[in-house]
Amino acid sequence: MDRIKNPFTPGAGYLPPQLAGRNQVIEDGEVVAMRTKLQRAERGLMLIGPRGVGKTVLLKCLSEHARANGIIPVISEIRNDKSDLEELAQKLKEALYTLDFKCKMKSCIQEAFSVLGSFVKKFSLNIGEVGASVELCRGVGESGNMELDLSQVLLSCARAAKVSSTAIGLYIDELQNLDEEAMRGIIVALHRSAQELLPLYLIGSGLPTIRTLIGKSKTYAERMFVYEEIGALDEDSSWAALVKPFEDNGVSVEDAAFVEMYKASAGYPFFLQECGYQVWQHAERSPIRVDDVLAILPQVIENLDKSFFTVRFDRVSVVEKKFLLAMACGESEKPQSIVGIAERMGRTPNSLSMVRRSLIKKGMIYSPALGMVAYTVPMFGAYMRRASVST
Ligand SMILES: Nc1ncnc2c1ncn2[C@@H]1O[C@H](COP(=O)(O)OP(=O)(O)O)[C@@H](O)[C@H]1O
Ligand SMILES: [Mg+2]
Missing domain, CATH: 3.40.50.300 (P-loop containing nucleotide triphosphate hydrolases)
Structure with a gap:
């Protein structure tokens, strides 16, 4: 498709083609x-x-x-x-x-x-x-x-x-x-x-x-x-965010293709934009079929790793990385207890307080409640698992 006309806007604070669900x-x-x-x-x-x-x-x-x-x-x-x-x-x-x-x-x-x-x-x-x-x-x-x-x-x-x-x-x-x-x-x-x-x-x-x-x-x-x-968009709003811009530009999207993009992005606006952007860049014709999406998804994930996740990850020390990886076990998108993280790292919770503070200061995690921490970036746990496998 015409790359110049790509309507999607992955980025920070870029007005999307459809401000869906808000x-x-x-x-x-x-x-x-x-x-x-x-x-x-x-x-x-x-x-x-x-x-x-x-x-x-x-x-x-x-x-x-x-x-x-x-x-x-x-x-x-x-x-x-x-x-x-x-x-x-x-x-x-x-x-x-x-x-x-x-x-x-x-x-x-x-x-x-x-x-x-x-x-x-x-x-x-x-x-x-x-x-x-x-x-x-x-x-x-x-x-x-x-x-x-x-x-x-x-x-x-x-x-x-x-x-x-x-x-x-x-x-x-x-x-x-x-x-x-x-x-x-x-x-x-x-x-x-x-x-x-x-x-x-x-x-x-x-x-x-x-x-x-x-x-x-x-x-x-x-x-x-x-x-x-403010969080992920539901399925209807994700449809509006993703499929409407295609349609407004004369390209139709098969339902099954949308479902794959929605699943991959979990409805998070930045990921929806990145997904839409890459699919537009690589698909050759309308309609967008599920095979087009499946073929491009590995590239979408690679791009997200490079552009969204790794830039943050690069600023952290070795022990901080271990902490972030220990958070990536289990239901990592949910807040995790410091006690559990310490256990997985074979440390005491007290000995981790400096690491925790430094990661908060660097904007990698935040503390939603006493004794708990969560990633500041959606789907960071899955990224941590990918990154630890590839290193
Ligand atoms: N409601 C929305 N629908 C579709 N895309 C959106 C929506 N809100 C934001 N985006 C896209 O999501 C990305 C992140 O938006 P941004 O405002 O920078 O997020 P935040 O400030 O929460 O980090 C941008 O690429 C933007 O175009
Ligand atoms: Mg912002």
């Missing part, structure tokens, strides 16, 4: 944005799930909807270094410039620029000039306490949005990487905004550990959000 969560995200704009107190939304299920795509789609409805989205991805705060401050600065055009009460904007200016100065953030010739508002946003100062910055932005009859929506990806103090600052600002009916909201996404991080930040914080688990 209508409900999209609607929920839109409700959060629009209610906040109307100054109705509303809980924020957290999109939680493993890698490759479409969280970033959803966040982008929701932020675009907000923008189209006159809301100012502040979009940021957290990497767990100093650039995180710089990026957030930079995006808030851009949001204030956008507001500057709309705002009737310029003094509110000036004040927000001023608080942001004090904040970036205090925390030595390098984002260039903040608002032309603003006088710094002494004492606000410059105490040196991140929680307090960041919340002041966000609240002053929310006040500026309110007088312009709009809202500021924070769309933060990989939220599990956010520093605890900055998280508290955001939570405090959201809490006060809800109480004072200021138009500020947060839609976050990332690994399921976000829940614990938020819970730890403030006693009231967990109740401030609705958590939506």
Whole structure:
């Protein structure tokens, strides 16, 4: 088939040809944005799930909807270094410039620029000039306490949005990487905004550990959000994700061929895209038959190993690999107990705490409950077994 016209989009955050099976969560995200704009107190939304299920795509789609409805989205991805705060401050600065055009009460904007200016100065953030010739508002946003100062910055932005009859929506990806103090600052600002009916909201996404991080930040914080688990697509949605793009491009797919692709990908969006992509590249004609799929599946798996799994695996040490392999026994897609892993490795659970921590830090595993760990990547257990056989 014409390789240039291939509709599939395996990648990170690439908008798929069909954003299948996510209508409900999209609607929920839109409700959060629009209610906040109307100054109705509303809980924020957290999109939680493993890698490759479409969280970033959803966040982008929701932020675009907000923008189209006159809301100012502040979009940021957290990497767990100093650039995180710089990026957030930079995006808030851009949001204030956008507001500057709309705002009737310029003094509110000036004040927000001023608080942001004090904040970036205090925390030595390098984002260039903040608002032309603003006088710094002494004492606000410059105490040196991140929680307090960041919340002041966000609240002053929310006040500026309110007088312009709009809202500021924070769309933060990989939220599990956010520093605890900055998280508290955001939570405090959201809490006060809800109480004072200021138009500020947060839609976050990332690994399921976000829940614990938020819970730890403030006693009231967990109740401030609705958590939506983003995971594999069911069979109907997988059909829409996979078969519709073929059909929209004049290629039909036999049912049995779809079933094989669905089984191989287990409905995980990234795997569906990779499968569709490879089948399109290699099939010679319509309709796609089951034999076409079966012939190409080994190549799909090889590609996934190379592009999706191995890149992560390469960053881990020998003992960390042993830990990951010990997790791959039994029902490896489910959370595993540290005690069981230790037993399989012939070690004590305590002696593994450093390894466990390092793997969490590297984003390979997360801890869904006390004493338990799970892979951050779907179907990683099967990959580990393949990798250990081939080495
Ligand atoms: N609802 C969906 N239907 C079909 N494909 C999707 C869907 N959501 C995401 N994808 C595809 O899945 C891959 C991973 O999406 P991404 O948003 O990067 O996932 P995550 O942020 O959860 O790691 C991309 O190739 C994207 O095109
Ligand atoms: Mg992502």
